[in-house]
Amino acid sequence: MQHSPSVETRPFRELCADHGLTATHQRQVLYEVMQTMPGHPSPEEVYVRVKKRIPAISLATVYKNIHLFVERGVLKEVSMHHGSLRVELNNHPHHHMVCSHCKAITDIREKDLGVLPTLQRLPGGFQVERYAIDVIGICAACQKAERS
Amino acid sequence: MQHSPSVETRPFRELCADHGLTATHQRQVLYEVMQTMPGHPSPEEVYVRVKKRIPAISLATVYKNIHLFVERGVLKEVSMHHGSLRVELNNHPHHHMVCSHCKAITDIREKDLGVLPTLQRLPGGFQVERYAIDVIGICAACQKAERS
DNA sequence: GTAATTGCAAAGGCTTTGCTTGCAA
DNA sequence: TTGCAAGCAAAGCCTTTGCAATTAC
Numbered sequence: 001m002q003h004s005p006s007v008e009t010r011p012f013r014e015l016c017a018d019h020g021l022t023a024t025h026q027r028q029v030l031y032e033v034m035q036t037m038p039g040h041p042s043p044e045e046v047y048v049r050v051k052k053r054i055p056a057i058s059l060a061t062v063y064k065n066i067h068l069f070v071e072r073g074v075l076k077e078v079s080m081h082h083g084s085l086r087v088e089l090n091n092h093p094h095h096h097m098v099c100s101h102c103k104a105i106t107d108i109r110e111k112d113l114g115v116l117p118t119l120q121r122l123p124g125g126f127q128v129e130r131y132a133i134d135v136i137g138i139c140a141a142c143q144k145a146e147r148s
Numbered sequence: 149m150q151h152s153p154s155v156e157t158r159p160f161r162e163l164c165a166d167h168g169l170t171a172t173h174q175r176q177v178l179y180e181v182m183q184t185m186p187g188h189p190s191p192e193e194v195y196v197r198v199k200k201r202i203p204a205i206s207l208a209t210v211y212k213n214i215h216l217f218v219e220r221g222v223l224k225e226v227s228m229h230h231g232s233l234r235v236e237l238n239n240h241p242h243h244h245m246v247c248s249h250c251k252a253i254t255d256i257r258e259k260d261l262g263v264l265p266t267l268q269r270l271p272g273g274f275q276v277e278r279y280a281i282d283v284i285g286i287c288a289a290c291q292k293a294e295r296s
Numbered sequence: 297g298t299a300a301t302t303g304c305a306a307a308g309g310c311t312t313t314g315c316t317t318g319c320a321a
Numbered sequence: 322t323t324g325c326a327a328g329c330a331a332a333g334c335c336t337t338t339g340c341a342a343t344t345a346c
Contacts, residue, residue: 022320022325040234040244040253044310058328063311065326066235078234078244078253079227079280084335086188086226087214096188096226097274105188105226106271123254125288126245134227134280140273170300170345192335206303211336213301231336232310 019072029053030065031074040078080134095132099139108135167220177201178213179222188226228282243280247287256283 012031016023033049034041047062069075080098086105093110110116113133122128160179164171181197182189195210217223228246234253241258258264261281270276 024320024326026327034235034237038238040236042230042232042234042310044232046235056328058330059310060312060329061327066233070235075235075237078236079230079282081230081233082190082227084190084192085214085229086190087182087194087218087223088188088226089182089223090186097270098227099274100277106274108271112270122245122260122283123256125291126247126254126283126285127291128283128285129248130284132227132282132284134282135270135274135276136278136280137274137276143273143275172301172345174302190335204303206305208304208337209302 015074019074021068021072026050026054026057026061027065029057030062031069034075080136095134097135097137097139099142100136101138101142101145104139104141106139163222167222169216169220174198174202174205174209175213177205178210179217182223228284243282245283245285245287247290248284249286249290249293252287252289254287 012028013023015021015031016027021027029050030046033053034046037046037049043059043062043066046066047057047059050057050062066075070077080100080103082103082105090107094107095110095113097106097108098104113135160176161171163169163179164175169175177198178194181201182194185194185197191207191210191214194214195205195207198205198210214223218225228248228251230251230253238255242255243258243261245254245256246252261283
């Protein structure tokens with residue numbers, strides 16, 4: 001298939017250029033489909049929708065591109081995903097720092113966060129149990145590793 | 149094996165009674181082991197430690213009891229685990245409400261959280277990218293389901 | 297005695313990997 | 322043309338489930 005870039009593909013090609021990504025048809029459709037999914041879709045859900053436009057696409061391609069988009073800042077992970085369930089017994093009021101590279105979790109005392117959010121106007125009868133704050137960034141060890 | 153409860157088992161038996169749990173040997177060791185693990189262990193890591201004291205224990209038992217402890221409030225999940233990766237494209241400043249029953253995620257505008265945390269005194273050279281607040285509780289639908 | 301729990305093994309979901317063919321620059 | 326990407330299928334975690342044997346109350 002060969003054709004000159006249409007007007008509609010311009011912005012996507014620029015987005016790819018800005019993020020150092022090769023502009024493929026699959027990536028474009030993936031991105032466009034995600035724009036129509038305002039929630040927090042799983043790779044499987046995205047796959048189902050993309051498949052309507054590219055029946056031959058594989059789930060592995062969806063995973064690969066989602067990871068790439070997240071890595072390049074086009075998408076965000078809704079919460080850091082640690083590969084397996086993590087539990088804790090710590091009862092003191094605290095939150096977490098999560099390294100976006102190595103996924104290491106470190107406790108942070110609540111008072112070190114400064115002012116706390118005061119929950120107000122919560123939509124539709126949601127009954128609050130607690131809130132959890134993740135400070136996301138790069139830990140010292142990963143910063144050191146990056147520099148090398 | 150039959151013996152009268154020792155002095156040391158008292159607190160654990162009370163803890164079980166308080167949370168409506170049967171006091172089994174496996175549960176007690178699991179709980180004691182977790183008290184010596186201050187971080188955020190995975191079920192596998194807990195299993196390895198418990199196995200030193202109860203070689204015959206199975207990983208399935210560890211999983212079952214961890215879930216039970218979480219359900220009864222003895223342990224906490226470090227972050228809500230959605231079963232699969234979730235991503236989003238939403239660029240507006242926002243955070244999330246997560247239902248601890250059905251794991252549904254709903255966006256919440258940052259301004260509806262009221263005052264925001266001001267990050268200060270972050271331990272050991274952690275380079276902050278962003279922070280993510282999860283308001284954890286029961287959504288309206290699950291509240292309704294519970295009542296019935 | 298009755299109900300709940302354990303251990304085992306098998307099954308199930310989600311995600312990644314290796315490799316060949318095809319496409320982008 | 323040269324390397325990056327896609328598709329496919331197989332493998333790899335992590336976690337749950339079903340069931341018989343055992344234990345707690």
